[in-house]
Amino acid sequence: MSERKVLTKYYPPDFDPSLVGRSRQPKQSGPKVQTVRLMAPFSLRCSSCGEYMYKGRKFNARKETPVDERYLNIQIYRFYIRCTRCSAEIVFRTDPKNQDYAVEKGAKRNTEPWRRGLEGELDETDEQRLDRIEREMADENGEVAAAEERNAMAELEQKTADAKREMAVADALDEIRSRNARLEKAQRDGGVDIECVLGGRGLSEEEERRRREEEEDAEAARKAFEFARLQQKLEEGPAEEEVLSLPGVPGATAATNGEESSGSSSSAAAAGSLTTSAASVSNPTTAAATDMPPPSFKRQVKKKKDHSALLGIKKKQPLV
Numbered sequence: 001m002s003e004r005k006v007l008t009k010y011y012p013p014d015f016d017p018s019l020v021g022r023s024r025q026p027k028q029s030g031p032k033v034q035t036v037r038l039m040a041p042f043s044l045r046c047s048s049c050g051e052y053m054y055k056g057r058k059f060n061a062r063k064e065t066p067v068d069e070r071y072l073n074i075q076i077y078r079f080y081i082r083c084t085r086c087s088a089e090i091v092f093r094t095d096p097k098n099q100d101y102a103v104e105k106g107a108k109r110n111t112e113p114w115r116r117g118l119e120g121e122l123d124e125t126d127e128q129r130l131d132r133i134e135r136e137m138a139d140e141n142g143e144v145a146a147a148e149e150r151n152a153m154a155e156l157e158q159k160t161a162d163a164k165r166e167m168a169v170a171d172a173l174d175e176i177r178s179r180n181a182r183l184e185k186a187q188r189d190g191g192v193d194i195e196c197v198l199g200g201r202g203l204s205e206e207e208e209r210r211r212r213e214e215e216e217d218a219e220a221a222r223k224a225f226e227f228a229r230l231q232q233k234l235e236e237g238p239a240e241e242e243v244l245s246l247p248g249v250p251g252a253t254a255a256t257n258g259e260e261s262s263g264s265s266s267s268a269a270a271a272g273s274l275t276t277s278a279a280s281v282s283n284p285t286t287a288a289a290t291d292m293p294p295p296s297f298k299r300q301v302k303k304k305k306d307h308s309a310l311l312g313i314k315k316k317q318p319l320v
Helices: 113-122 126-189 194-202 205-245 250-263 267-282 284-291
Strands: 032-039 044-046 058-065 078-082 089-095 100-105 107-109
Touching (some): 032 078, 044 089
Antiparallel strands (some): 032 058, 044 107, 078 089
């Protein structure tokens, strides 16, 4: 293809450049015409053959700029295209008044649903347009007034709710301050039970019920531990009596001497001892609670057993 690319031109030997003159064409009169490539701005139908041409179809068109056609100093352009089926000429122009296009010849614009409400507006006069604008503005003002009224009512309701909430918070704070004051006064006095102060008006019903349940649980636990301690002491009592009854025990002689002396006492004393013994037998828990000393929680160290003899291990005797 390189041989087809011509970098220089051939001039014959008898070429005379002075014989080649410039020719000026007359100035073009009338509207300016340009050849442009455009797409159909709307769907249309040809009047000659009935061919439908939809929006966006591309055409080679002639663009005409009329000199004396303007709207509010906005230039109006006219376009010439041909039907894709019968090659009939179709003419449409710009419409700056309605910000749209208008068909002039050769075709009919298809029905567009969103433009049905504007058909009457396209043919209205200036007075009709002013009246319509005034009505629209009045409607907008009425809607704005209604919206402002609704907003005022909503704002009033919000203010009322805020005031109620603030009053409730203030009442709760006053109650807390009064309760704290009562507690501080009780702590300063020292003789008033804080639980009694809390059990008054400061606590709610649920808190009072919870406090009573805790007190009942604590009392039940205390009684259970006391009963277990008394039962343990009663189990340890018969063992001590058996030890005292053995011969050679110092306490045994004292016990026999006490029995002999009690035999020589009066019948009234014997009757009193019998009544006390009968009362102790009938209610052993009260007798043990009155006679026994308070329990001691001292740690008792058990003596370790010597398991070396069981295993046959002999300990070495120390040398003398």
